[in-house]
Amino acid sequence: MAETRITDITRFLDEKGRIVTESTQEKNHVTYLAAIVLMSSFPAPEYPSEYIVKCRRRPNRKPCMEEIIAYVGPETDDNIIWMCPKCKDGGTISNWRGTLWDLSDFSTSVI
Numbered sequence: 001m002a003e004t005r006i007t008d009i010t011r012f013l014d015e016k017g018r019i020v021t022e023s024t025q026e027k028n029h030v031t032y033l034a035a036i037v038l039m040s041s042f043p044a045p046e047y048p049s050e051y052i053v054k055c056r057r058r059p060n061r062k063p064c065m066e067e068i069i070a071y072v073g074p075e076t077d078d079n080i081i082w083m084c085p086k087c088k089d090g091g092t093i094s095n096w097r098g099t100l101w102d103l104s105d106f107s108t109s110v111i
Contacts, residue, residue, distance in 0.1 A: 008094045008095050019031065036053050037099060038101045043105075054068065069083055078094075
């Protein structure tokens with residue numbers, strides 16, 4: 001079974017809200033989480049196909065590539081809950097509101 005990660009995304013951001021990390025692996029992971037924020041904060045029930053995030057986990061050294069399910073959990077202090085329905089990788093993302101990837105304040109007519 002996969003891990004459940006709890007991430008405060010601001011831990012990886014500078015004062016301007018850009019990703020700042022030393023490690024390429026960590027930067028790739030934060031970019032992945034940012035894509036999940038984009039997808040789950042899209043202001044309409046249906047989001048464009050380019051917002052779909054595929055699972056990065058590699059169970060048995062084979063890419064999972066299942067579509068991630070993510071939503072804003074009203075009962076979880078506004079955290080984003082995300083999970084892969086196939087391999088069960090997942091977690092929560094906190095403090096995403098107001099980041100560069102937060103689309104929740106945009107109307108669908110703007111996007």
